[in-house]
Amino acid sequence: MAYVITEPCIDIKDGSCTVACPVDCIYEGGRMFYIHPDECINCGLCLSVCPVDAVVWDEEITPASQAFVAINRVFFGDEVTGWGSPGGRDEKWVSDKDHPFVATYEKVA
């Protein structure tokens, strides 16, 4: 169980959720932020501050956004950043990389 960042964050990434998160488990990629699924404590504070409703609880995610459960997890693995579990976001843990789905995602205007 974890909260998940989904498509509306792509190219918005204003970072409001990172200020709200008490355990700093929201990490910056190139086009969006990603929640570390094992570091998230399911408090829901990030959901309440996101201006574009990009944050969802994985237990309530819609089929259309389901892929983002894996996308958030895979961001931290060898396929993208290779970070594993950093244990808290700081200036060392920022990347210009994205999950391949996000990197090639074309926003509908």
Ligand code: SF4
């Ligand atoms: S508050 Fe929403 S749009 Fe802003 S970085 Fe977080 S998930 Fe992305």
Ligand code: SF4
């Ligand atoms: S649910 Fe809480 S712990 Fe998880 S990412 Fe959001 S603010 Fe951080």
